[in-house]
Amino acid sequence: MNGVDVQEAITWAHREEWARVVATLTRRFRDLDIAEEAAAEAFATAVERWPADGVPPNPGAWLTTTANRKAIDRIRRENKRDDKQKEAQLLADDDPPGPLGAIDDERLRLIFTCCHPSLAMETRVALTLRMVGGLTVPEIARAFLVQEATKGQRITRAKAKIKAAGIPYRVPSAEDLPARVSGVLAVLFLVFNEGYLATGPGTDPVRHDLTAEAIRLTRLVRALLPEDGEVAGLLALMLLTEARRAARVSASGELVTLDEQDRGAWDVALIADGHQLVRERLAAGVAPGRYQILAAINAVHTSARDVRDTDWSQVVALYDQLVRLDPSPIIALNRAIAVAEIDGPEVALAAVDRLESKLAAYHAYHATRADLLRRLGRSRDSRAAYDKAIELAGNTAEIAYLARRRDQLG
Amino acid sequence: MQYLVSVIDDKTNSATSDEMAAIHAFNDRLKAEGHWVFAGGLASPSSATVIDNRGAEAMFTDGPFLESKEYLAGFWVMEAADLDVALKLAAEGSRACNRKVEVRPFL
Numbered sequence: 001m002n003g004v005d006v007q008e009a010i011t012w013a014h015r016e017e018w019a020r021v022v023a024t025l026t027r028r029f030r031d032l033d034i035a036e037e038a039a040a041e042a043f044a045t046a047v048e049r050w051p052a053d054g055v056p057p058n059p060g061a062w063l064t065t066t067a068n069r070k071a072i073d074r075i076r077r078e079n080k081r082d083d084k085q086k087e088a089q090l091l092a093d094d095d096p097p098g099p100l101g102a103i104d105d106e107r108l109r110l111i112f113t114c115c116h117p118s119l120a121m122e123t124r125v126a127l128t129l130r131m132v133g134g135l136t137v138p139e140i141a142r143a144f145l146v147q148e149a150t151k152g153q154r155i156t157r158a159k160a161k162i163k164a165a166g167i168p169y170r171v172p173s174a175e176d177l178p179a180r181v182s183g184v185l186a187v188l189f190l191v192f193n194e195g196y197l198a199t200g201p202g203t204d205p206v207r208h209d210l211t212a213e214a215i216r217l218t219r220l221v222r223a224l225l226p227e228d229g230e231v232a233g234l235l236a237l238m239l240l241t242e243a244r245r246a247a248r249v250s251a252s253g254e255l256v257t258l259d260e261q262d263r264g265a266w267d268v269a270l271i272a273d274g275h276q277l278v279r280e281r282l283a284a285g286v287a288p289g290r291y292q293i294l295a296a297i298n299a300v301h302t303s304a305r306d307v308r309d310t311d312w313s314q315v316v317a318l319y320d321q322l323v324r325l326d327p328s329p330i331i332a333l334n335r336a337i338a339v340a341e342i343d344g345p346e347v348a349l350a351a352v353d354r355l356e357s358k359l360a361a362y363h364a365y366h367a368t369r370a371d372l373l374r375r376l377g378r379s380r381d382s383r384a385a386y387d388k389a390i391e392l393a394g395n396t397a398e399i400a401y402l403a404r405r406r407d408q409l410g
Numbered sequence: 411m412q413y414l415v416s417v418i419d420d421k422t423n424s425a426t427s428d429e430m431a432a433i434h435a436f437n438d439r440l441k442a443e444g445h446w447v448f449a450g451g452l453a454s455p456s457s458a459t460v461i462d463n464r465g466a467e468a469m470f471t472d473g474p475f476l477e478s479k480e481y482l483a484g485f486w487v488m489e490a491a492d493l494d495v496a497l498k499l500a501a502e503g504s505r506a507c508n509r510k511v512e513v514r515p516f517l
Binding site for chain 1: 411490491492493494496497513514515517
């Protein structure tokens with residue numbers, strides 16, 4: 001095996017095995033800190049040894065065994081004064097990894113612990129990316145444009161809280177499961193959105209590393225909770241959104257809106273996957289949650305080969321369903337955009353204007369108004385709305401798009 | 411594990427009779443299910459005295475060590491297997507006493 005193949009094997013093992021190793025060690029040592037450090041040491045040892053010794057036949061088992069040894073070494077170092085009995089117990093517990101189902105269950109425990117509702121949202125995101133995703137602290141800090149030390153402290157404090165406050169390491173009971181799953185999905189959706197609509201002047205408009213990581217983790221949760229409709233819905237929503245990534249930013253770094261995108265540049269494989277998930281949820285015959293409805297809306301858009309073929313009445317009907325579930329002004333804003341295609345910009349503008357008190361600080365509110373005012377020929381009002389939208393927008397590609405649209409006004 | 415569930419309020423001894431009845435019912439449940447350790451309401455912070463006996467002589471100072479609009483008006487000490495159990499109990503406690511509560515683990 002040559003150097004490139006070994007490097008690939010290590011990358012693959014990291015992607016496939018990191019969460020398993022951390023989860024298995026956390027179950028055994030009841031300590032996220034020990035599990036994380038031992039897992040990191042095991043992968044560092046693999047980088048050192050595999051090129052010379054060759055890739056072991058079962059990389060996952062090799063990594064788990066190595067990480068177990070590292071953890072025991074650390075505990076011994078820290079408990080020099082501890083009695084021999086405890087040490088004997090550690091050795092006796094050196095059991096082989098359990099059946100696959102049991103390990104999968106442990107990764108699920110790890111996810112629920114990292115996304116515990118008693119942790120701040122930002123902490124849940126950082127902890128999930130570190131413990132489940134295997135991203136390093138500098139990678140996470142870069143992804144969210146914060147100082148490495150700040151992110152590191154956040155993760156350290158979170159691990160300390162989990163230990164001190166007795167946050168359990170288990171899958172929640174059936175009665176708590178829906179609420180806790182929706183907490184996990186919120187974390188994954190936030191990671192995806194940060195990648196999809198990256199903010200900040202120095203960043204790429206679309207952070208593929210973050211969208212890819214969010215999809216990978218959502219696929220994992222889907223494999224672990226295959227019966228959950230909202231997990232399937234979120235995965236479908238991410239796939240159908242990611243499918244349009246290449247068409248979404250022009251060569252000059254400008255946002256391309258859905259109606260102007262080159263639909264030939266959409267990723268047909270991702271769209272097929274997303275549509276399959278949406279069909280599966282429709283066939284389930286269970287009332288859909290918000291992610292499933294959002295996925296269905298995206299399925300309607302991605303089913304149209306040309307923007308003129310879009311089934312807008314279907315889109316509005318889905319938004320009506322969504323409004324009943326989530327009466328947030330942002331949903332109402334998106335519904336109004338679809339309404340404009342059926343009832344015209346004047347009706348839509350009236351609906352948008354009613355949202356002013358709630359959305360005055362949201363750039364998309366002003367961008368939507370600007371577009372509707374433009375279509376109504378009210379150039380001066382449109383220009384003012386574009387100015388406001390540009391002032392509030394954080395995404396570089398979106399700012400470029402809004403500025404061009406404003407400058408094209410007569 | 412044991413958890414301190416602090417009741418946060420800007421006044422003390424202000425529970426209505428309905429709230430008191432709900433608190434008693436909740437306390438009975440804590441006892442029946444083995445979560446009960448201790449609970450009590452506290453008089454207002456203005457009745458507090460701060461004592462510092464680290465020096466040669468004990469110093470007594472009138473008033474609380476920290477002035478704030480909201481303060482500890484009462485508390486439970488609960489036995490719970492983990493934070494999920496404690497949070498669930500604390501949520502019920504908050505509902506029963508109709509006040510905000512904070513959960514903090516003992517060392």
